[in-house]
Amino acid sequence: MNKIDRHEAIVRDLEREPALRVNELATRYDVSSETIRRDFSELTERGLINRTYGGAVRIISKEPALSEREHLQVAERELIARMAVDMLETNEVLLVGGGITTRYFARALAVKNEPCTVITPSFNVALALGGSSNIKTHMLPGEYNGSEGMVEGSETIEALLRFRGSKAILGASGLTAAGPSDATIPAGRIYQMMSERAARTLILADSSKFEKSALIEYAAWGPNITLVSEVEPPEILKTAIETAEAEIFTPNAVQ
Numbered sequence: 001m002n003k004i005d006r007h008e009a010i011v012r013d014l015e016r017e018p019a020l021r022v023n024e025l026a027t028r029y030d031v032s033s034e035t036i037r038r039d040f041s042e043l044t045e046r047g048l049i050n051r052t053y054g055g056a057v058r059i060i061s062k063e064p065a066l067s068e069r070e071h072l073q074v075a076e077r078e079l080i081a082r083m084a085v086d087m088l089e090t091n092e093v094l095l096v097g098g099g100i101t102t103r104y105f106a107r108a109l110a111v112k113n114e115p116c117t118v119i120t121p122s123f124n125v126a127l128a129l130g131g132s133s134n135i136k137t138h139m140l141p142g143e144y145n146g147s148e149g150m151v152e153g154s155e156t157i158e159a160l161l162r163f164r165g166s167k168a169i170l171g172a173s174g175l176t177a178a179g180p181s182d183a184t185i186p187a188g189r190i191y192q193m194m195s196e197r198a199a200r201t202l203i204l205a206d207s208s209k210f211e212k213s214a215l216i217e218y219a220a221w222g223p224n225i226t227l228v229s230e231v232e233p234p235e236i237l238k239t240a241i242e243t244a245e246a247e248i249f250t251p252n253a254v255q
Contacts, residue, residue, distance in 0.1 A: 021055040046213045076206040076230045081108040092166045095194040098122035098150035099171035101204045122150040152186035168198035172205045173214035177240030181214035188216030221246040
């Protein structure tokens with residue numbers, strides 16, 4: 001098990017167990033106690049766990065539930081969604097992820113009703129597009145996660161392998177110099193695959209996500225990625241994105 005997989009497993013274990021001890025995890029993952037201590041230090045710095053003497057506990061603060069997030073940064077998300085829709089061409093094949101910002105995107109896409117094809121794991125995205133006469137919507141298979149309103153799992157990943165998209169349209173729980181990240185492992189895996197299966201990826205994220213790191217990084221900044229946001233990122237994040245030759249699209253860029 002490499003470090004990334006081990007970090008994901010530690011956070012996942014803490015979702016099931018309220019506390020973990022260093023020696024327990026060292027035995028569980030067949031590594032040294034010092035390796036686990038370094039893991040705890042890195043996960044604490046990322047805000048994913050809280051360290052205790054000799055162990056770690058789950059962090060209390062998590063991303064709000066989908067129903068709560070829907071009422072946050074509404075104006076910003078609506079603006080980002082309209083901007084992203086205006087970036088599309090006719091007859092695009094779009095791989096659209098789950099979350100709230102992508103739901104706003106789907107609503108804006110439905111209003112425009114230009115011919116395109118959408119492949120999505122999100123029931124909310126599919127419902128938003130259901131009455132659009134020019135938009136063909138394909139719902140991916142998988143195990144339904146009611147708290148996030150989307151399907152997930154190996155069946156979803158396997159189905160994505162049959163598709164190629166012109167653009168992936170994805171939200172993010174956090175944005176750092178390393179790339180966009182998501183708060184859940186299953187969704188992060190799906191978004192990673194969607195980004196890999198698309199010629200270009202649009203990351204739709206408002207400024208509340210800047211310089212925050214979530215559990216799983218699903219992509220690295222690169223020439224095939226565009227961040228769409230209501231304002232430019234802080235200087236350090238902006239420099240990292242531009243150094244990687246990724247694009248930043250804001251209302252100022254439109255003018």
